[in-house]
Amino acid sequence: MKLGRVIGRVVATVRTHGLEGRIFLVVQPLDGRLEPEGASLVMCDVAQSGQGDVVFWVGGREAALALEPFFVPVDATVVGNVEDGSSSLESDRCTSPA
Amino acid sequence: MFPAGSILSEPVLPRAAKEETNLQIGEVVGTVVSTIKDARIGSLKLQIVRLLSERCAPTGAYVVAVDAVGAGHGDVVLVATGSSARQTEATDGRPTDATIMAIVDSWDLDGQLIYSSEATVVGAHLSP
Numbered sequence: 001m002k003l004g005r006v007i008g009r010v011v012a013t014v015r016t017h018g019l020e021g022r023i024f025l026v027v028q029p030l031d032g033r034l035e036p037e038g039a040s041l042v043m044c045d046v047a048q049s050g051q052g053d054v055v056f057w058v059g060g061r062e063a064a065l066a067l068e069p070f071f072v073p074v075d076a077t078v079v080g081n082v083e084d085g086s087s088s089l090e091s092d093r094c095t096s097p098a
Numbered sequence: 099m100f101p102a103g104s105i106l107s108e109p110v111l112p113r114a115a116k117e118e119t120n121l122q123i124g125e126v127v128g129t130v131v132s133t134i135k136d137a138r139i140g141s142l143k144l145q146i147v148r149l150l151s152e153r154c155a156p157t158g159a160y161v162v163a164v165d166a167v168g169a170g171h172g173d174v175v176l177v178a179t180g181s182s183a184r185q186t187e188a189t190d191g192r193p194t195d196a197t198i199m200a201i202v203d204s205w206d207l208d209g210q211l212i213y214s215s216e217a218t219v220v221g222a223h224l225s226p
Contacts, residue, residue: 007152007207007208008152008205008206008207008208008212009205009206010123010176010202010204010205011202011203011204011205012176012200012201012202012203013201013203014167014168014169014200014201015167015176015199015200015201016166016167016186016197016199016200017186017187019199019200024121024176024200026152026205026207028152039151039152039157040151040152041121041122042121042122042123042176043121044121051208051209060180060181060182061180061181061182061185063182064182064185071185071190072182072185072186072199073166073178073182073183073184073185073186073189073197073199074121074178074182074185074199075121075178075179075180075182075183076121
C-alpha cells in the first residue's frame with residue numbers, strides 16, 4: 001500500500017457492470033515525507049475520502065478486492081484515510097530494535 | 099543496526115520499479131483492426147488510447163486497450179491495466195492487459211474543472 005493525496009474527482013456515467021455508484025478520485029501518490037512521487041492516477045474510493053485528504057491506497061489486481069462485487073476492472077483503490085500525518089521516518093521513535 | 103539517520107539520507111531498499119498498473123485517463127484516437135490474432139481475443143474491439151495527464155495534456159504514451167463500454171473516437175475514457183483488465187465479463191480469461199472500463203464525463207482538480215465532455219476547459223489538445 002502507498003500514500004497519496006486526493007486532488008480531484010472524475011465523473012463517468014458510462015462504466016462497466018459492477019462499478020455502478022463507485023466514486024473515482026484523482027490521487028497524487030506521496031512518498032514517506034508526504035512529497036509528491038510519480039504521476040497522479042485515478043482510483044476507486046471505499047473510504048469516503050475528500051478533496052485534500054491524505055490516504056493510503058492499494059494498486060494492482062488486489063485493488064479490486066476492496067470492492068463488492070470484486071470482479072471489476074479496477075487496478076487502484078483508496079482503502080483508508082490517514083489521520084496521523086507524522087512519518088515514522090522523521091520520528092524519534094524510529095530507532096532500531098535493541 | 100542502522101546508524102541513526104541513515105534511512106533519511108540513503109534509502110536502504112532499492113526504489114520500487116515504476117508503478118505500471120494504474121487506472122489512467124486517456125483519449126480514444128484510433129481503432130486497431132487485426133485478422134490474425136489469438137483466438138481468445140475473438141471479436142473484442144481494440145482501441146488506441148492516448149494517455150493524458152491530470153491536466154489533460156498528452157503524456158506521449160499510447161496503449162491499445164479492449165473496449166468494454168462501447169467508447170467512440172474522441173471519447174475520454176478510463177483504462178485499467180494489468181491483471182485487473184481481465185476482470186470484466188468481456189475479457190475474463192482472455193489475453194489482455196488493458197481495458198477501457200468507463201467513459202469520462204468530466205473531472206476536476208482542486209475544485210477547478212479540467213475536462214468536460216461538453217467543452218474542454220484547460221486542455222486544448224483533444225481531437226475535435
